[in-house]
Amino acid sequence: MGMDKIGVCGAGIMGSGLVQLAVVNGYxxxxxxRTAESASAARAQLETSLDKLxxxxxxxxxxxxxALTRALFTADVSDLSDCDLVIECVVEDIDVKRExxxxxxxxxxxxxxxxxxxxxxxxxxxxxxxxxxxxVCGVHFFNPVHAMxxxxxxxxxxxxxxxxxxxxxxATSCGKxxxxxxxxxxxxxxxxxxxxxxxxxxxxxxxxxxxxxIDAAMKSGANYAMGPFALLDLVGLDTSLSILDAxxxxxxxxxxxxxxxxxxxxxxxxxxxxxxxxxxxx
Numbered sequence: 001m002g003m004d005k006i007g008v009c010g011a012g013i014m015g016s017g018l019v020q021l022a023v024v025n026g027y028x029x030x031x032x033x034r035t036a037e038s039a040s041a042a043r044a045q046l047e048t049s050l051d052k053l054x055x056x057x058x059x060x061x062x063x064x065x066x067a068l069t070r071a072l073f074t075a076d077v078s079d080l081s082d083c084d085l086v087i088e089c090v091v092e093d094i095d096v097k098r099e100x101x102x103x104x105x106x107x108x109x110x111x112x113x114x115x116x117x118x119x120x121x122x123x124x125x126x127x128x129x130x131x132x133x134x135x136v137c138g139v140h141f142f143n144p145v146h147a148m149x150x151x152x153x154x155x156x157x158x159x160x161x162x163x164x165x166x167x168x169x170x171a172t173s174c175g176k177x178x179x180x181x182x183x184x185x186x187x188x189x190x191x192x193x194x195x196x197x198x199x200x201x202x203x204x205x206x207x208x209x210x211x212x213x214i215d216a217a218m219k220s221g222a223n224y225a226m227g228p229f230a231l232l233d234l235v236g237l238d239t240s241l242s243i244l245d246a247x248x249x250x251x252x253x254x255x256x257x258x259x260x261x262x263x264x265x266x267x268x269x270x271x272x273x274x275x276x277x278x279x280x281x282x
Contacts, residue, residue, distance in 0.1 A: 008089060009086065014143060019031045019042070023046075026070075029071050080104065083112055116138050122185070124157055136163070137164055137167045143235065201232075237270065
C-alpha cells in the first residue's frame with residue numbers, strides 16, 4: 001500500500017523524533033499528545049530542531065517551512081483517523097499501550113496500519129487487542145531517531161506479509177536500515193545490550209571501578225561511542241528497568257535481574273537526562 005500520512009502517538013523524545021523524520025522525508029505527519037499544551041511544546045521543539053538543521057546548512061529555509069506545513073500537532077485522537085500508518089510511542093506499559101490500540105482501532109479507517117515503537121514488549125498482545133491483528137506490527141526506532149540508522153521490524157504471528165513489507169518500506173524510505181526480527185523480548189539490540197548495561201551496574205556495586213572509569217574503559221578499550229552509565233541515562237532509567245524486567249520475565253536469566261541500584265534510582269525519580277539526574281547529574 002502507498003503511504004502519504006503518518007500518525008504518531010506520544011510527544012516524548014521518540015514521538016517528536018518520528019514526526020521530524022516523517023516531515024523531513026516528505027510525509028504528512030500528525031502527532032497526537034494527551035494535552036494541547038504538550039502538543040504545542042512538541043511543535044516548538046520541531047521548529048527548534050529544523051532551525052538547527054538550517055543553521056548547519058543541512059536544509060534550506062524553504063525546505064524547513066515546507067516541512068512545518070506538513071506537521072499537525074493535536075490532542076484529538078480523531079485527527080489520526082485518515083493516517084496510513086500510526087506509530088505508538090507512549091510509556092512502556094503493556095496495559096496503557098493495549099488500551100491505546102483499542103482506541104486507535106475504533107478511530108482509524110480500515111486501511112490504517114498500526115505499529116508500536118516498543119523496545120521489548122510483546123507486539124502480539126497489542127495486535128490481538130484490535131479487530132485488525134493482521135495490520136499490526138512492531139517498528140522499533142532508536143534514539144535519537146534522526147541519527148540512528150537501524151530500525152527493527154517486529155512482525156507478530158498475526159501480521160500479514162503486506163503489513164510487514166509496508167512498514168519496512170516506510171522505514172527504508174526515511175533512510176533507515178530495516179531488519180526483521182522475531183517477536184520476543186528485547187528483539188536483537190536490547191536483548192544483547194541490556195544484560196551488558198546491567199552487568200556494568202553490578203560491577204559498580206561491587207566496587208570494581210568507579211562509574212567514570214567504567215565508562216572510560218568501554219569507550220577507550222572497546223571503542224564504544226558511550227560508556228554504559230552515560231547510555232543508561234540517555235535511554236532513561238525507567239525504560240531500562242522495564243526492559244530488564246521484560247527480559248527476565250521471558251527468559252528467566254539471572255543476568256537480566258535488574259541491579260538494586262537501578263531500581264532504587266527509578267524509585268527516587270532519578271531517571272537520567274530527562275529528569276536532570278540519573279547516574280550522572282545534568
